[in-house]
Amino acid sequence: MLAGGSSINTEYGPCLSAEQEESAPLLGNRQRTSGASFGLSVFNLMNAIMGSGILGLSYAMASTGVIGFSILLLIVALLAAYSIHLLLRMCIQSAVTSYEDLGMSAFGSIGKILVACTILIQNIGAMSSYLFIIKSELPSAVAGFLSGDHSGSWYLDGRILLIITCVCVVLPLALLPKIGFLGYTSSLSFFFMVYFAIVIVIKKWSIPCPLPLNHTIEYLQVSNNSECKPKLFEFSRESAFALPTMAFSFLCHTSVLPIYCELKSPSKSRMQNVANLGIVLSFIIYFISALFGYLTFYDKVDSELLQGYSKYLPSDVLVITVRLFILLAVLLTVPLIHFPARKAFIMMVFSSRPFSYARHILVTLALNIIIVLLAIYVPDIRNVFGVVGSTTSTCLLFVFPGLFYAKLSTEPYCSLQKLGACGLLVLGICIGACSLTLITVNWAYNE
Template structure:
């Protein structure tokens, strides 16, 4: 586990209350993370490839007013779930998301949560690599023309694996997540530049936007923005290990970090989504950067910025996914504490290496980020709403089984509401994603090599 889990407990454990399942002991950290550094870690975990999809999501949902209203509503539950996770991790003495769930929901919760985390983090890592692939294609297409992919050293088949090996691989073997706090600061700065670029281009770019929606085509379109919002604000898997690494591990300190981070995310996503959508309207692509001309040096710098951001975020998601896979491995083999500690280093390195290599290979053959984000948005709903809701419900019932206190009755009602919202969003988003994939026979292709090849064939046969 990444950090020490010792803190002042929020709830005193009674003598007859069962102890949580034993977990591997962790030596206390030499120095913890300050709350401003935690802000960078949380922001970097949340901000990422989802930002590029916000303008199109605003269009699909029916315009700015509708999309921003849905975002504001979901943010209430998103922020509340962060505090719930801090309380639950303290109660369970946990340093990872899946261990917090394990401490309250038992072995079934551990298996379900770990599997979902591994799948979500893996899919997100693939999405990040698709972004790197697409942006490198945009750069070389602008510099060398549409035939760039015929030159081996410009093809993403070469550039993506090499750059990932150079810039991502060295960051993937850390035992503690706060090792990435300095890289996170660089990644956050890169996103701020991208926000500034989208804003400036709206006022100075001279683009002719497509149709601007003011209402959804059908009422169900309102929900089309949900997967992007859930994917964009999902930092919940990362916040538990970040919380465990805080120098002063208290809910107050954590809440300060979390609220600051969410405020930064809200401002960043809203600016990018609003001005990106107003710039291109209905013509906006799933990756808004691909709508600009990469020959523009400012756009080129933006492409470099999102690449830097992606390189610094990938290791955070790999860390969380790696911990989930290792937890499943240890639990599945029934290893005790000493046996699990013996092979920890090689196990960590093997899982991280296999994770990285396989995600690179999958990213090379996946058409675009749009459909991936929709599917990941449904999984994100589990981490934001369902698991925190179930954990809060169990926590309240352990403390007050008869619900004698009014506060506990309100907390129970909120836990049920949180879980219900999550189940609704998960089912709806998953259904919408599958329906759209079936209707369009797969996501739109953003691989410029494929696009250029298809265009050439159409011109030859036209």
């Protein structure tokens, strides 16, 4: 998700220099009369953090165990906060306004293109994960309003509904030259995620364990093989998807600098507090929804959590409302993600050419076709989380902050900050390489 309705205020410079940081409170009182408050900035950052990854964390807990998951999620959250700390230090030193500009400052046009390409792939993966939710959940939402048996009907085919939705809703909204109003309405998606977590907690006691064999709770026969005892630690081939899913879930770094630049009375310590509080609150919501989702289905939890509730509580009012809210959040968010994805592509390929409506339409159409095909032909949302999380998410979350700081900082290499940046770089490379290798091995084993 993107920060809801955030815009960059550049009236007094996009960001503060190192010397200006000392006088940030004075600037806030005497010059900057506008800007986002601390609370609104926290909300915007949480809106940037929380997205479709929340649907895959229960599966990640099932594949790592409750304690194992808790430790890994905490480590990822702490590393995310530390990498934001490095980004803010670089922002103050170089007065940049975006992640791409950091790449330009560190490695010239090659660095800028590398970051833009990474953001493009990350956004394509994010949009594909959202469209996968439409493909898997919209048929259940439609069936919830129908009586009788409609199995086999075209209007319950997720692929057909996905294509119709993208052609009629996503594509027209993404084609608009300006779509600022969706920035405000997309803020609703954050509240939808909170409501999702609340319903997951409530429905923990609505589904019996062991689970019914025929996917309805009224049926008396139950599976004797299902275990109802949570595992504290677990390691299997499926565990390879856990860390990438967590990295995918905590990625907000492309929104940090714009939020910092529009913060009222901006300073590094103030923005770091915004980031820390946003990550802590997101961690709590993520952990609660993952824990109670896992304690509901245990080893039978689906890689996309809502699919389990569609099986066992197909007509439950709360589940239906959650499904509708999640679908609405997707429809409001996908067109927004089109904009930075299209901007990144045009910047890489047509950076020296003036704006063209024909190019605008063709690039938007091509992106829409790509993400629809990915959503249709990728069989499992965990594959999206795994591949995107172990590559682009790991780069944006760990590798690039450490690499750029090591390059841009004038501190000696034996300094604590630079050693930490190098450690973050090495850790990110190891996490990404190991996760992608294990995921590839897992695919080969399944084949």
